[in-house]
Amino acid sequence: MGKNKNVIVVGGGIVGLSTAYFLQKEGHQVTVLDKSNMDSGASYVNAGYITPSHIIPLASPGMITKGIKYMFNSSSPFYMKPRLDKDFIKWAWYFKKSSTKHKVERAMPIIRDINLLSRELYEGIKASGNLGNFHLERKGLLMVYQTEKARDHELEVAQKADDLGLEVSNLDSNGLQKIEPNIKLNAKGAIYYECDGHTTPTQFMNRMIDYLSENGVVIQKNEEVLDVVFNGDQLNEVKTSKNSYKVDEVVLAAGSWTTGLSKKLNIDLPLQAGKGYRINVGTPTNISMPAILMEAKMAVTPMEGYTRFAGTMEFSGINNIIRKERVEAIAKGAERYYKGLKISEEDKSQAQCGLRPVTPDGLPYIGKSKQYKNLTFATGHAMMGWSLGPATGKLVSELISERNLSMDITPFDPQRKF
Template sequence: MSKNILIIGGGISGLCSAYFLQKEGHQVTVIDASDITSGASFVNAGFITPSHIIPLASPGMIATGIKMMFNSASPFYMKPRWDIDFFKWAWSFHKSSTAKKVEKAIPVIKDINIISRELFQDIKSSGDLGEFQLERKGLLMLYQSAEAYEKERKVAKRAADLGLEVSELDKSGLSKIEPNVQIDAKGAINYECDGHTTPTQIMPKLVSFLKSVGVEIRTKETVQDLEILGTKISHVRTNKFSYEPDELVMAAGAWSGLVAKKMGIKLLMQGGKGYRINVERSTGIGMPAILMEAKMAVTPMVGFTRFAGTMEFSGNNSLVRKERVRAIANGAQKFYPDLKISQEETASATTGLRPVTPDGLPYIGRSSKVDNVVFATGHAMMGWSLGPATGKLVSEIIDGKKTAMKIGAFSPDRKF
């Protein structure tokens, strides 16, 4: 039966939810506070990453954050501030950062990434969006030290044990796979299971397709009030309209927690700011990579090479810290010594806020507190990678179908 569905949030998760819901015959409206041309879905590294099996909440991360707290150029930065919600989130993050919980999360993260990788291919094969970059060359974990190699080697072994394709490259092998650029690295672990895309190419195509099939997409629209009748959302009032949805999909990214409060649900989440620099000239870089010691990502996209990274917890703002941008440029040059990112290129850097949960797993599913709301948020650094899988799961939940995987680990009601 066709339902009237309102999706709050026009990022990759919201748009993919709309994509799969409209295919099931539902009437879908997407609202977003922005004009859907910026934010995390546009500035991310474009990775499709079954290899990213370790959640952000892992042993030692809080200690690392505290150690780096007073260095605003550090890769993992938590700005000192008095914020009760941040304190609650940080304490829950600390409690989630145990070896036992990480081990429990690993197969779940792997499974949803595999589902999403195949759905990216299905979307491309359908022709709905026309042509777009979707390559599966792998992902190089470039290392300069024995310590970094040993750390990643353990992850690679775990990934291989789960059936993911992994190989190792020495300096000679690295030069063969990347013949057109000098790389200062001892070697790399290549996650052949991974792929990459150009988000700024896919997002407009997705918006255009959805509009063409009758999905209403309304921008510059913010939620002001929610009316609950019994155990259901009966009205959603924005600065422009009033809606009476049969189902509501919460995909507002880092702002999802603020909207959830309006329905009496405490959704622990913080915005983790990431930065990107686009270099719109030939760099010779042909393989996507993570520069391990610099803790940043490099992606050859359509028309430019993207350098992205950092995780900054400083509140939901779009402030660009120049020292953090410079750190990305410096990190790139340490690994690619012939590459110099110019002042003009760093000046064009921008940011996006990734929604980060305390345990690094997304919120996908219903809460016991409200019957007609499905959450699709909290993906941290894997939002782009998990967009299609999230959208598919949302459509299955709303249609009452058996989901493509068990989703208990993603429950918005889970305790930390």
């Protein structure tokens, strides 16, 4: 166990706050810096899933071909905006290299293990009572299909999940109706992953911010990191738009913005922002089960106070432009599956987006830098940031406190070769 340290966590999303939570428990002095007001972004607009079932990384065979096919259709579920950007082209090449059957097979048990660790930690945070009684349920997740093709594809994944010891079953349309009784589904059936859970992200984030602020963690909103001062292999100081901070340790958990900060330290961290959208519907929908609508490639989550419809993966750089056609595609997708569901123009007009940090191989970056002995990375979780936040925070706190790690993090090496 190392001495208590002064740690700067750059980034106040789910990963940054979880890191602060576990570091504070170890007795470190933690400051979280975030350039936003910490009330929007990927940690607030996601589907709220805790998903051991998501064992297949985004970089899987055929994804780049799909991306190229969808490239000129900006309402498609997986959209890559054509652009001459060196970082994007290099990332896309690494992504293609990572999308092999062998690499996917190797990644599956690793993704399962970190998800199960995180699920346990969410339950531990709830049991501790630290955040009060926040919404956390383990009802499972339905992968709802309208076609045999989607069903057969998911059955292959279900078989792999079953081989990895996760609870999964196949429901026909009657079985689906029994488990989701109050709304009529236009579907042939669903693969049911009983191992998954869900939450209401904004509620959790707000409770976490309150808890940390009351327990000695300094949270600085609207404060952008501009530079990091280093001497040899040691980071000494973090300079922001408002202050300067002396440091013992720095954690880069800035999501899609981590690459820009890494460049200041001459570290190449291949990462692209994958934009996702969400629509909240506050009127009752009678939907009680989290579901992924397979052909529409979108997620549906019953949360406290609303039903959330979320989806799409748009690679168009770092921007918060909301493309109306993509919001429309989510609304239409949902209405195709749930009979009688109508998403109002008002709800669509309130849609928000968030940028998910996507690595070329679908595994996050968690670990120490090779160049600087007091720098740790915690980013690149793609669509699993919410699911993996607590596990990442715990692993980072173990690294900084020089404790035994809860799992082997070699596959998450931030400077691995692609």
